[in-house]
Each structure stands twice: as structure tokens, then as C-alpha cells.
Amino acid sequence: MDLTLVFLVSFILSSLLCGVSSASSRNITSMFTLGDSHIDTGNALVMAAPVMPVWIDKPPYGETFFGHPSGRFSDGRVIIDFIAEELGLPFLPAFLASSPNVSHGVNLAVGGATAIEVSFFETNGLVPFKLLNNSLDVQLGWFEQIKPSACDGASEEGQGYNDRDCLDRALFFVGELGVNDYNFIWMAGKTEDEVKTYVPKVVDTISMAVERLINQGAVYIVVPGNPPTGCSPAILTFRLSPNRADYDHIGCLRAVNAVARYHNLLLRAAVGGLRGRYPHARIVFADFYDPIIRILENPSHFGFAGDALKACCGAGGGAYNWDPSAFCGMPGVAACGDPAAYVSWDGVHYTEAANRYVADGWLRGPYADPPILSAVGRS
Ligand SMILES: *[C@@H]1O[C@H](CO)[C@@H](O)[C@H](O)[C@H]1NC(C)=O
Numbered sequence: 156m157d158l159t160l161v162f163l164v165s166f167i168l169s170s171l172l173c174g175v176s177s178a179s180s181r182n183i184t185s186m187f188t189l190g191d192s193h194i195d196t197g198n199a200l201v202m203a204a205p206v207m208p209v210w211i212d213k214p215p216y217g218e219t220f221f222g223h224p225s226g227r228f229s230d231g232r233v234i235i236d237f238i239a240e241e242l243g244l245p246f247l248p249a250f251l252a253s254s255p256n257v258s259h260g261v262n263l264a265v266g267g268a269t270a271i272e273v274s275f276f277e278t279n280g281l282v283p284f285k286l287l288n289n290s291l292d293v294q295l296g297w298f299e300q301i302k303p304s305a306c307d308g309a310s311e312e313g314q315g316y317n318d319r320d321c322l323d324r325a326l327f328f329v330g331e332l333g334v335n336d337y338n339f340i341w342m343a344g345k346t347e348d349e350v351k352t353y354v355p356k357v358v359d360t361i362s363m364a365v366e367r368l369i370n371q372g373a374v375y376i377v378v379p380g381n382p383p384t385g386c387s388p389a390i391l392t393f394r395l396s397p398n399r400a401d402y403d404h405i406g407c408l409r410a411v412n413a414v415a416r417y418h419n420l421l422l423r424a425a426v427g428g429l430r431g432r433y434p435h436a437r438i439v440f441a442d443f444y445d446p447i448i449r450i451l452e453n454p455s456h457f458g459f460a461g462d463a464l465k466a467c468c469g470a471g472g473g474a475y476n477w478d479p480s481a482f483c484g485m486p487g488v489a490a491c492g493d494p495a496a497y498v499s500w501d502g503v504h505y506t507e508a509a510n511r512y513v514a515d516g517w518l519r520g521p522y523a524d525p526p527i528l529s530a531v532g533r534s
């Protein structure tokens with residue numbers, strides 16, 4: 156073998172070994188999470204409560220796990236809570252909560268958030284109302300604001316500790332995002348083909364956010380795709396169709412799910428591109444679509460016994476237990492007896508049981524590439 160080749164091979168081997176050992180000997184010490192209501196731990200409540208009616212601060216929200224409403228859009232824990240537990244970290248405080256302790260990271264996700272900046276929807280006449288300013292770029296701004304104090308908290312770890320050292324032991328989430336972008340565009344009366352024309356812009360926005368974090372020292376980043384929103388009780392109710400051909404074998408709306416799958420396809424490709432440009436980063440693509448479909452196709456196999464397309468918490472409206480004038484949390488709107496048997500909690504968001512299944516599939520596989528625990532060197 157030519158000497159250069161020997162050198163090259165041993166260099167590659169040693170950098171591989173080095174990569175593996177440094178990942179397994181350094182645990183994740185914090186999490187920074189950007190996204191929307193699927194992982195919000197209280198930001199939307201703080202942001203929205205002064206300007207619009209909110210219901211997530213009322214029972215039965217939080218009844219399964221926290222025992223009281225926690226600012227989460229669920230009966231209990233959301234996906235990132237299960238991830239934090241697995242990594243031995245505390246539940247992430249919401250950035251907008253009063254004096255959050257950010258020493259183990261912070262949650263920047265806000266219910267209702269879009270990937271694309273809100274002015275885009277307003278100036279293009281896609282929404283007939285003013286949106287709260289909480290899109291991905293705003294959340295990145297919050298992160299940059301909190302970063303110095305988050306890394307201060309970690310300085311006990313050693314001298315000469317700087318932001319970069321602190322961030323390369325953090326696990327970032329960028330998403331899920333896009334669900335709200337596409338919802339607004341669907342609600343503006345666009346067709347499937349028209350909604351699809353916005354997908355590249357949403358995906359580019361997410362991809363540029365990941366890049367901005369990597370440029371600041373992020374190494375471990377999870378990028379979740381979109382769930383099958385065409386199976387959500389709220390969307391099924393809004394877009395009720397007399398045409399059987401609009402529904403798939405589960406009873407979900409084909410067109411809405413086709414947009415979600417197209418988003419996931421482009422996002423997965425974008426993650427591939429980022430890995431090529433930043434080989435030192437560990438970027439996980441997390442599949443939010445298949446785990447929900449798997450449950451809906453065969454609920455009893457996964458311990459879900461309720462009517463899989465019905466919301467657990469609702470006023471009994473229609474085929475999906477979802478009534479746009481009687482949200483979960485309003486007086487007289489009750490939860491089902493066994494939320495763990497349902498996929499949808501309030502018609503839009505998942506139950507703790509569904510969140511746990513998704514989180515587990517992201518941590519250990521098969522719903523993440525690579526599984527989070529192997530990306531961070533814990534398996
Ligand atoms: C990493 O975490 C595991 C268990 O969570 C612990 O046993 C181990 O000591 C930690 N390693 C480091 C380098 O902190």
C-alpha cells in the first residue's frame with residue numbers, strides 16, 4: 156500500500172474512533188428546542204393569554220401527568236419531556252416563563268408558530284388576522300439572547316468554558332414546524348398543488364435555521380418531519396367531504412397527508428445536504444408521520460382502544476368528537492375516561508400515550524435516522 160493511502164486510512168480510522176469515543180464519554184447536558192404546539196411547554200400560554208381566549212390553562216389539560224394544566228397542549232408530557240427524562244435532564248422550562256432556569260437548556264417552541272416569518276402570511280393575504288410573532292426566526296433570536304446565560308450555568312464544568320463547548324453538549328430540536336404554515340395556506344382556500352408550492356420555502360427556512368445553529372456550535376440536532384395532519388380530528392371536521400375517494404384506507408384525508416409527505420421528503424433530502432456540508436454535526440431526521448400512521452392502522456396492537464380518529468377531549472361533536480365552538484378546556488367539555496386509549500387529545504394535539512410512543516421511536520428507533528440515543532453515543 157502506498158504510504159499516503161496508509162496515512163489516509165489510519166487518519167480516517169482514528170477520526171472515526173475519536174468521534175465515537177468523544178460522543179460516548181460526553182453526556183448531553185442541555186436541550187434547546189424550537190418548534191410549535193407539539194413540543195411547547197408553556198410559551199404560547201404566556202404569549203397568547205393577554206390577547207386572545209386560551210383554554211389550555213384549564214382542566215382537563217395536564218390531568219394524566221402533571222395533575223394540573225402545565226402550559227402543554229396535552230393531557231401530560233410532550234415528546235421532548237420523554238427525551239429529557241431519558242437523558243437525565245429536567246423538564247425544559249418555557250423561555251417566556253418568568254425567570255426560567257436555563258442551566259439545562261430551555262424550550263423556545265410556541266404553539267401556533269410557523270417556520271416562515273409571520274409577515275409573509277399577512278402581506279400575501281393568506282391569513283385574515285394578525286398572527287402572534289413567534290415564527291422560527293423569532294425563536295432563533297430568543298436562543299441567541301439566552302445563549303450566554305445558558306452557557307454560564309454550565310461553567311462549573313471547567314475553566315475556559317465557552318459557548319461553543321457548552322453548545323456541543325446540547326441536544327437541539329428544530330421542529331416539528333410547517334404544520335401551521337400549511338394549515339394557514341389550506342384555510343386560505345388553496346388546492347393541494349398550490350399548497351405544495353410553499354413546501355420548498357418552508358423546508359429551506361428550517362434548513363437555514365439548522366445551519367445557523369451549527370454555525371454557533373450546535374452539534375446534535377434533531378429535525379422532526381410533519382405528522383399526518385390529514386388524520387387530525389379538527390382537520391377531518393373542517394374538510395369533511397362527501398367524496399369517499401378523498402379518504403385513505405384509515406379514513407384520513409389524502410390531500411392533506413400528501414402535503415405532509417411531500418414536506419417530509421424534501422426535509423429528509425435537506426438533512427442529507429446538511430450532513431454533507433457539516434460532517435462533524437450529528438443531524439437526526441425524526442419521522443413524525445409513520446409512528447402515528449402505524450398506531451392508527453392498528454390501534455389495539457399498540458394499546459390504543461378508543462376510536463382512533465376521535466379526539467379524547469371534546470363535546471361529542473360529529474364523527475370525530477371535535478366541535479369548533481366547544482374546545483377542550485371550555486366549561487362542559489370533558490375528556491374521555493381513558494386518554495391512554497386515544498391518539499388525539501384535543502382534536503389537534505396528541506395524547507401523552509401517543510407522544511410517548513413517538514419519543515420512544517425517536518430515541519431508540521425505528522422512527523429516527525439515526526436514533527437519538529445512538530447519535531449522542533448512548534447506545
Ligand atoms: C453519562 O451518563 C451516564 C448515565 O446517565 C453516567 O453513568 C456516566 O457517568 C455519564 N458520563 C459522563 C462522562 O458524564
Ligand SMILES: *[C@@H]1O[C@H](CO)[C@@H](O)[C@H](O)[C@H]1NC(C)=O
Pocket residue numbers: 245256257258259
Ligand atoms: C438551576 O438549576 C440547576 C440544576 O438543576 C441548579 O443547580 C441551580 O441552582 C438552579 N439555579 C437557580 C438560580 O435556581
Ligand SMILES: *[C@@H]1O[C@H](CO)[C@@H](O)[C@H](O)[C@H]1NC(C)=O
Pocket residue numbers: 273274288293296
Ligand atoms: C417579529 O419580531 C422580530 C424580532 O423581535 C422583529 O424583527 C420582527 O420585525 C417582528 N415581526 C413582526 C411582524 O412584528
